[in-house]
Amino acid sequence: MPDRISQSGLWKIQRDYYRHLGMAAWDDKTPYYVTNSQVISESYADLITAFLLDHPPDLGQPLYILEMGSGTGRFGYQLARELTRKFQYFQSLRPLQFTVILSDIVEDNVKFWEQHPRLADLGPRIDFALIEPGFEDRVWLRRSRQKLADLSNPLVVVANYIFDSIPHDEFRVHNGQVEECLIEIVAKAHCPNSSPERLDARDVEIVRSYRPIHAATYYDAARHREVLLHYQKSIAQGSVTVPVAALDCLDRLRQLGKLLLISSDRGFTSAEAMAVYPDHPLALHEGCFSHMVNYHALGLSFPGALSTQRHLLDGVQTVCFSDLPAGPQLSYAFGERIDRKNTINNANDLFCILRDKPPFRGLLGFVKLHLHDPNAFSAVAKKLSENLAGLCYGDHQEVVSTLEQVWEHDFYFRGSPNLTFWLAHLYACLGLFERALSFYDLTIERQGVDEMLLYLQGSCWQAMGNAEQARHLYQQALQRVPDMPEAMQALRSLST
Numbered sequence: 001m002p003d004r005i006s007q008s009g010l011w012k013i014q015r016d017y018y019r020h021l022g023m024a025a026w027d028d029k030t031p032y033y034v035t036n037s038q039v040i041s042e043s044y045a046d047l048i049t050a051f052l053l054d055h056p057p058d059l060g061q062p063l064y065i066l067e068m069g070s071g072t073g074r075f076g077y078q079l080a081r082e083l084t085r086k087f088q089y090f091q092s093l094r095p096l097q098f099t100v101i102l103s104d105i106v107e108d109n110v111k112f113w114e115q116h117p118r119l120a121d122l123g124p125r126i127d128f129a130l131i132e133p134g135f136e137d138r139v140w141l142r143r144s145r146q147k148l149a150d151l152s153n154p155l156v157v158v159a160n161y162i163f164d165s166i167p168h169d170e171f172r173v174h175n176g177q178v179e180e181c182l183i184e185i186v187a188k189a190h191c192p193n194s195s196p197e198r199l200d201a202r203d204v205e206i207v208r209s210y211r212p213i214h215a216a217t218y219y220d221a222a223r224h225r226e227v228l229l230h231y232q233k234s235i236a237q238g239s240v241t242v243p244v245a246a247l248d249c250l251d252r253l254r255q256l257g258k259l260l261l262i263s264s265d266r267g268f269t270s271a272e273a274m275a276v277y278p279d280h281p282l283a284l285h286e287g288c289f290s291h292m293v294n295y296h297a298l299g300l301s302f303p304g305a306l307s308t309q310r311h312l313l314d315g316v317q318t319v320c321f322s323d324l325p326a327g328p329q330l331s332y333a334f335g336e337r338i339d340r341k342n343t344i345n346n347a348n349d350l351f352c353i354l355r356d357k358p359p360f361r362g363l364l365g366f367v368k369l370h371l372h373d374p375n376a377f378s379a380v381a382k383k384l385s386e387n388l389a390g391l392c393y394g395d396h397q398e399v400v401s402t403l404e405q406v407w408e409h410d411f412y413f414r415g416s417p418n419l420t421f422w423l424a425h426l427y428a429c430l431g432l433f434e435r436a437l438s439f440y441d442l443t444i445e446r447q448g449v450d451e452m453l454l455y456l457q458g459s460c461w462q463a464m465g466n467a468e469q470a471r472h473l474y475q476q477a478l479q480r481v482p483d484m485p486e487a488m489q490a491l492r493s494l495s496t
């Protein structure tokens, strides 16, 4: 029988995967590096520090940082160390007692952390909790033997690669009409990855179907209904999700105190970026799966909502949502460190050089790590242009946004990199010929005209279907160099 996605058997497959494998889930199986790197824990520590500078904590009370779905525990370990280091810079934060709580639904993971010598070294700066899905407001701290309750300081919640693993629903919207997506999970005839204890995600087919619904009465929970109605009104056409479990989880955590949520995951931070896709299928990893997190929906309930705007679908988006207004320190730290520099993704993208993958991501990561520096861009522009074939929508948008950001840093002098030429060339490779032509014009203004620039402009016009303008430019190129083979060949192609 087809079910709502959130009520389907998918989530049991997911929970069983983690509970059955325990710590073995990270033994070359579940992806973890981006959300466990030194870079991410250090960046989060800066965000938490900035938040506390905006909203000074009660120094007589501890600050709790609850990490949901901690997995290996490595992120929490680094975060506790980074916070200890960073708080020393600020007299107002030095006396603050804080505890990072590692939590998970998997007992095996909690036991692993309890026995880990590195975590033991951190003393009261670290604690552990086993959390049952649906009971996130009932947190028993196993090390200090107390319940998490009566918090006078805000609760910092860290949630990396977790909202992509918990239930959501999917809908198609078309001019105010809404259809729900139903799924049926069908076990394959041969299930080599499953056992009597658990069905493996690789051994099932997910059959999707759609049917019209009445959005105003679809959900009982007001929070879910608000999100669905928001999309019914604001999206003319497209596919959206409602992250029901994440919304509930945050509302339950709000019972404990005001929240600062910092989260990174594959996901959408704007409704438009999400709705552009006709559907949102799951990504299958070794036995578990993930879906794109709808951060836009989660942000609707927070007065302070900061998020990255990454077009690439892989890598992570990062959000920082707060029940308190985002003050200047946090806005600065998020805007400059996470959104602009974004070492969380950009440093990770450079790994592709070692992984024998197409260098596209690494080249973009290189440019972005250099804060869109024109020299860094010009150094990789040729290689980048050779790697633009077959880009998907998100990749295409990311390249365009990178080019425009590089252009914002233009500062021309004789000896500066030939930025306008490389921008023109890349725009031509992307098929955005009008923008390419405007950069070829600027190149001619800066360095004077030559036969190659005339030929390249001609090929842009030809690609746009203006044969007359293209012919004129090829002929101009040939007046300069009568036997220029590219121009001769292009003229011949116009007459066939």
Ligand SMILES: C[S@@+](CC[C@H](N)C(=O)[O-])C[C@H]1O[C@@H](n2cnc3c(N)ncnc32)[C@H](O)[C@@H]1O
Pocket: 015, 018, 019, 030, 031, 032, 035, 036, 068, 069, 070, 071, 072, 103, 104, 105, 106, 109, 131, 132, 133, 134, 159, 160, 161, 162, 165, 166
């Ligand atoms: C993809 S892993 C991410 C682990 C870690 N945050 C990281 O980035 O490497 C998902 C983790 O969330 C845990 N988990 C799954 N469902 C959960 C739930 N409903 N509540 C809390 N943790 C959950 C899993 O056991 C697993 O440790």
